[in-house]
Amino acid sequence: MQLEKFTYDNKIVRDFGIATIVWGIIGMLVGLLVATQLFSPSMNLGNQYTTFGRIRPLHTNAVIFAFVGNAIFMGVYYSLQRLLKARMFSNALSKIHFWGWQLIIVSAVITLPLGITSSHEYAELEWPIDIAITLIWVVFGINMFGTIIKRRERHLYVAIWFYIATFVTIAVLHIVNSFQLPISFLKSYYVFAGVQDALVQWWYGHNAVAFFLTTPYLGMMYYFLPKMANRPVYSYKLSILHFWSLIFIYIWAGPHHLLYTSLPGWAQSLGVAFSIMLIAPSWGGMINGLLTLRGAWDKVREDVTLKFMVVALTAYGMATFEGPMLSLKQINGVAHFTDWIVAHVHVGALGWNGFLTFGVLYWLIPRIYKTELFSKKLASFHFWIGTLGILFYAIPMYWAGFTQGLMWKEFTDEGLLKYANFLTTTLQIIPMHILRSIGGALYLIGAIAMTYNLAKTMLKGKLVANEAAEAMPLEKEITNEDPADKKWHRILERKPMKFMVISMIVILIGGMVEMMPTFTIESNVPTIASVKPYSPLELEGRDLYIKEGCVNCHSQTIRPFRSETERYGEYSKAGEFVYDHPFLWGSKRTGPDLHRIGGKYSNAWHYNHMLDPTSMSPGSIMPSYPWLITQKLDISMTEAKIRAMQTLGVPYRENFDAVAQAKLKEQAETIAADLKQNNIDVKSDREIIALIAYLQRMGTDIKANKTTIPSNQ
């Protein structure tokens, strides 16, 4: 047999690398803007396109799908070719993948500020973009499997298993969490409602963390760390054990985002149990990484790329220790809805994802440009200022989280809430938010220094677009097979398709055990007779609530604690959400819960509050929404919305769509007339009227039989 000559495609790696850097800077800039909005409402810039509610999803989408996403593709395209001794399957598919992905990101940058959103966290993009994502993901899959099929190395190294598991699982998650009924080109409703919608969303949301922020990065760690340290991974057996346990267990953990909500108790317990177990495979990965460096710590001291890797692994270890703790109900009861979760997120995001990305960039760019890094000093500066940035981000957020979480729960000796006014707890943590944005700025400065350093490196060298290599081809038939080769794992290492199917089965088990009973057994979502569908005006108001991204700061789920029922009212029941397509429970309480806001204040209060929140709540950091008063409510789709809801099983009476407009106007007139009585002159066809209608309806259906409602403040 003869050595075959071929080339590696470095250009595609470089392109994804540049995209990583550019989107990383943009995403973090938006993060910084969002961070300043939380202590200075003027940073909402006085127009609807840059308010917190619309811009926060832009931050999360940009950093997760653009920064981390492009970094994954960069790492996969570099390592896959080398591990398989083959060029990527198709140059054309590589190009389509690259440009398609960038286009998807651009469409996110356009639609999110316009308020075009599905409201599911980390899945905000509307249905046409969802379809585009599916197509491009399939292109990526074909390109990857094509390369695997024409490989010149028989065995698939563990990094590639992580890539395959990532590909399969993200495909499954994305498709199931995109079951939407389109109403127009840029508007749709989720097929599931309430509790079921919540379960699907957090099965997706948690595993987006697991299979987008974790498994591909572990794959990259298993390739790049041994390369950088020039020694094999500490224990290959451990990598197998932790791979299978990780993908099996991760998929069950979603319900830890829904503790103390109206999700059935057994599903919450499953989430808790598997989250606690998750610490073992996660630490297995971290330890395997750190021990790979045993005996090479002198290298770490000199080599900045290794320093980035060590901090990345340490941050991974911290986030995956903290995560299981946060899943314990007692701890989650305090941490949920507070900045504690934001701290947890960013230890993982800035430390693990950010630093591993930087390490790989510093290692890889000089290699494909056949030169040395422009400045080691500057890279070292990046390392230190970045580490400082993480500390300045995380510590204040932990502080703010503990402080606010405990203040919400504190009672006086007389048995009253000590901080009955929610705003007091917000104002208490403002200094922490200022410190956090300093942390973010430090981290961003580091990233900018890296950009300069890498740009200089690129200018200094010359891209080896097609890197020559040679290897023996694979024999087609293996004649005298070693008996050990018949072991199932060695078969898996050679049969990528079987491997993919088995990993798919492994990740489907958990989701099915949790979802099927919740969807089919009625007792899991007990219905409440007094809960009725929204009126057309309320439905339109609800869509405005989605459009403005109110859900990014306000929860709609009251947990069964005395501190919450005292503050907000009756705790939330599963049966109250059966017409909520989508659910809007939220995951962060920057402002108070709104589930029982209905009927608590007058229409005039809401009008004034939306126009200028500080007029009603002095010191409030909520942005003002003057355009709701000037903009006409778009009712061109009201009938279609009613029909769509009927299709989804909401029991409007037959032909209700025909009278929907009339009903809507009638209710709007009533609200406008009431406002007029309070000397507020506003036309009944404005957006604010619909939003008020929705706010006044919220959570009232079961209040009907209650006489007194505890204060909400």
Place this chain on the structure above:
Amino acid sequence: MFKQIKDLAGGEFYLIASLLIFMVFFIMVGVYLIKMNKAHIAEMSNLPINEPQTADGYEEV
């Protein structure tokens, strides 16, 4: 700590069944690992390091 995964009012079935499924799966992986052959492990873990030399060998920078 264990209270939250006990007392499930009828939900125990899901929990016990799920943990059993995992146990079986974990034992399968464990058995496989024990039976794995040393030379093969060494070969696998050296895959990223023993890459084919690129034509001009600058990998060694």
